[in-house]
Amino acid sequence: MTADGRTALCVLGTGLIGGSLLRAATAAGWPAWGYNRSAPGVAAALTSGFDVGDDLPAVLRRAAESDALVVVAVPMPAVNTMLDAIAEHAPECALTDVVSVKAPVAAAVRRYGLEARYVGGHPMAGTAESGWQATDPELFRGAAWAVGVDPGTDAATWTRVTRLALDCGAVAVPVIASEHDRAVARISHLPHVLAEALAVAGARGGDLALGLAAGSFRDGTRVAGTAPDLVRAICEPNSDALLAVLDETLTALHETRESLSAETSLADLTAAGHAARRRYESAARWEITGTVPGAEGWLETLQEAGRAGGVITRLAPAAD
Secondary structure, eight states: OOTTSOOOEEEEOOSHHHHHHHHHHHHTTOOEEEEOSOHHHHHHHHHTTOOEESOHHHHHHHHHHHTOEEEEOSOGGGHHHHHHHHHHHOTTSEEEEOOSOSHHHHHHHHHTTOGGGBOOEEEOOOOSOOSGGGOOTTTTTTOEEEEEOOTTOOHHHHHHHHHHHHHTTOEEEEEOHHHHHHHHIIIIIHHHHHHHHHHHHHHHTHHHHHHHOOHHHHHHTGGGGSOHHHHHHHHGGGHHHHHHHHHHHHHHHHHHHHHHHHHSOOHHHHHHHHHHHHHHHHOOOEEOOSOOTTSTTHHHHHHHHHHTTEEBSSOOOOOO
16 A cells, blocks of 8 residues: 555556556556556557556466455456456455446356455446557546445445546446446447447448538447447447337337328427437536445445436545
């Protein structure tokens, strides 16, 4: 632990999110190192002056010796591999992740017996780029960072994870895993699916359509520039929640088609969409204060505050 209370940090996976986290945490004063399975990725990080290696057992043994906070920063298909190694080499370390779904990660953590010191996390930030070359220490500045407050959450680990989010420039949003997954199906995973469909529709119009395409097409298809395997890794583990919101969206589109066919009108959809966008633009974060980690009822208080749009911008002292 440093003089200002920051503990060691071990980041497993140094792509866009993990690498940006390593950069941001290091800049904020965390003693930090990382792991990447790709030799070019390791070389790029080392060239940039960061402590990254490709020997996973050695990286985790170092974490165990330092009582580091371990961050799983790989796509969902690779999570089990990381947890298997953590269970063998650093089972007592505090553990978090930055994976785009929370309930499947939490279930995997329980299978490996690592749940006692696990708190899920998910920074709502990213770009269509990937790899160390895309990393940015400012990526999380002002972003929402979901931090788990499921029943049984360890207060000390929660405090470390929340402090990490705040030190990276984000605001922490307390959330239960299942509620997180239903929410991100709407505001992250569905947009990926719609962007892919919109990109296909545009391309089917040929060179003329693409030549005329401007801001609405560009902005609507931005995330379709993400590598297909990464999109699948983000969305497919949340299939149940994504299917539910897809059905809801298809119903809305079908009703719109019927209205356009029968009445030549898009009035209902455009009015509802405009109002929803205005609600998003005017939504104001409010600061959660006075909740002490570990105090009686602290998790329930944070759960309700997160549902109501509250965010954490600074930590209260932990309860004895």
